Amino acid sequence: MQTCPLSEGTGGALGECANPHFELMSCKSPVWAQGLYYGPQSGWSPLEKRMPRKRQNEKSVLKKIAGSFRSSRGQGAGHSVALGMGDDAALFRPKPGHEIILTCDWFLEGTHFLRQKHPPDAVGWKCLARAVSDVGAMGGTPRCFLLSLALPGTHTGRWLDLFLGGLRRASSKFQCPLAGGDTTRRNEILISVTVVGEVRAGSAVLRSGARADDILYVSGRLGEAELGLWIIRQSAGAASKKNKLTRKHLYPEPRLALGQWLVKKGLATAMMDLSDGLSSDLSRLCAASAVGARVEKVKIPQVQTPDLALKHGRDPLQFALHGGDDYELVFTVPPRKAKLLPKTFRRVRLTPIGKITRKRELLVLEKNGRARQLIPGGWDPFR
Numbered sequence: 001m002q003t004c005p006l007s008e009g010t011g012g013a014l015g016e017c018a019n020p021h022f023e024l025m026s027c028k029s030p031v032w033a034q035g036l037y038y039g040p041q042s043g044w045s046p047l048e049k050r051m052p053r054k055r056q057n058e059k060s061v062l063k064k065i066a067g068s069f070r071s072s073r074g075q076g077a078g079h080s081v082a083l084g085m086g087d088d089a090a091l092f093r094p095k096p097g098h099e100i101i102l103t104c105d106w107f108l109e110g111t112h113f114l115r116q117k118h119p120p121d122a123v124g125w126k127c128l129a130r131a132v133s134d135v136g137a138m139g140g141t142p143r144c145f146l147l148s149l150a151l152p153g154t155h156t157g158r159w160l161d162l163f164l165g166g167l168r169r170a171s172s173k174f175q176c177p178l179a180g181g182d183t184t185r186r187n188e189i190l191i192s193v194t195v196v197g198e199v200r201a202g203s204a205v206l207r208s209g210a211r212a213d214d215i216l217y218v219s220g221r222l223g224e225a226e227l228g229l230w231i232i233r234q235s236a237g238a239a240s241k242k243n244k245l246t247r248k249h250l251y252p253e254p255r256l257a258l259g260q261w262l263v264k265k266g267l268a269t270a271m272m273d274l275s276d277g278l279s280s281d282l283s284r285l286c287a288a289s290a291v292g293a294r295v296e297k298v299k300i301p302q303v304q305t306p307d308l309a310l311k312h313g314r315d316p317l318q319f320a321l322h323g324g325d326d327y328e329l330v331f332t333v334p335p336r337k338a339k340l341l342p343k344t345f346r347r348v349r350l351t352p353i354g355k356i357t358r359k360r361e362l363l364v365l366e367k368n369g370r371a372r373q374l375i376p377g378g379w380d381p382f383r
């Protein structure tokens with residue numbers, strides 16, 4: 001399908017469709033308007049029914065997005081964006097002596113969130129938080145982001161307002177301004193966020209740096225987000241934002257300050273964020289470092305599982321080992337440096353859960369010392 005020039009490349013400005021030919025052929029063609037590419041969607045959620053619909057077009061959607069972020073342009077890391085929205089592409093001004101970190105993340109309706117369940121502002125917060133988390137996992141600082149957004153015409157009103165509210169809060173919290181993007185109309189809500197970050201040249205912490213005998217640490221508690229998702233799936237209707245147990249799933253807090261501090265102090269030999277679950281992500285870290293790991297079951301900081309979940313056979317250990325979306329950090333520290341690590345960092349617990357081994361095996365040690373193999377069982381979109 002032919003696309004509007006705004007679709008060309010990344011970093012395209014959130015400006016108007018300037019080429020009249022493209023405008024006629026794609027953006028506003030009668031074929032498009034009759035809905036041949038775009039049939040009415042069945043199963044509207046209660047959330048949408050409550051939302052009044054106001055006729056929008058691409059110009060008004062772009063204006064709304066740009067307007068949402070106008071006030072945040074000059075804030076915090078905004079100085080890195082020499083030119084933001086409004087031209088063909090953004091201009092990024094890197095700090096001398098730094099390397100640029102690039103990362104992108106899909107956040108798709110039906111795959112990563114449910115339109116009927118997830119509040120729009122949580123979708124806005126989380127699509128940026130999870131992308132920013134990858135910058136923190138390298139020990140870097142996010143500087144700006146690009147947003148690719150496809151959504152149905154029915155969602156350009158209140159849903160978009162609430163989505164932008166959550167996104168703006170995340171942008172402000174992580175000091176990561178919007179530098180540009182692209183938008184189009186589509187049956188499903190499709191979001192892709194690209195984050196540009198920085199780290200002092202040569203100091204990024206990679207997955208590949210773990211060495212035998214390094215101590216394995218995790219931040220926070222594991223399995224909280226998975227428990228939250230389970231609760232949301234069990235309950236009828238849209239997720240409540242007031243439930244503490246679902247907060248981590250809806251509004252994750254990437255450990256940016258911790259990642260940056262570990263880099264500054266030179267403590268971590270390897271690091272990554274826990275997006276897919278400890279069993280899957282630790283396996284990746286070990287593979288990248290060509291090492292193995294032994295995790296002590298009793299040391300894993302688990303979530304307190306409510307009785308209802310226990311009744312349904314939901315084991316907190318399974319949440320902790322295989323639950324995704326926590327966006328905590330897993331990192332390795334040489335034994336001689338371990339004493340320099342505090343027990344908590346900004347009220348987030350740092351827990352040693354095991355150690356790195358030369359032998360390339362992933363094991364969980366039971367209380368009685370028995371070892372069993374830890375098989376990656378976290379989130380996998382193709383499974």
Ligand SMILES: [Mg+2]
Pocket residue numbers: 133134137272273274275
């Ligand atoms: Mg990651």
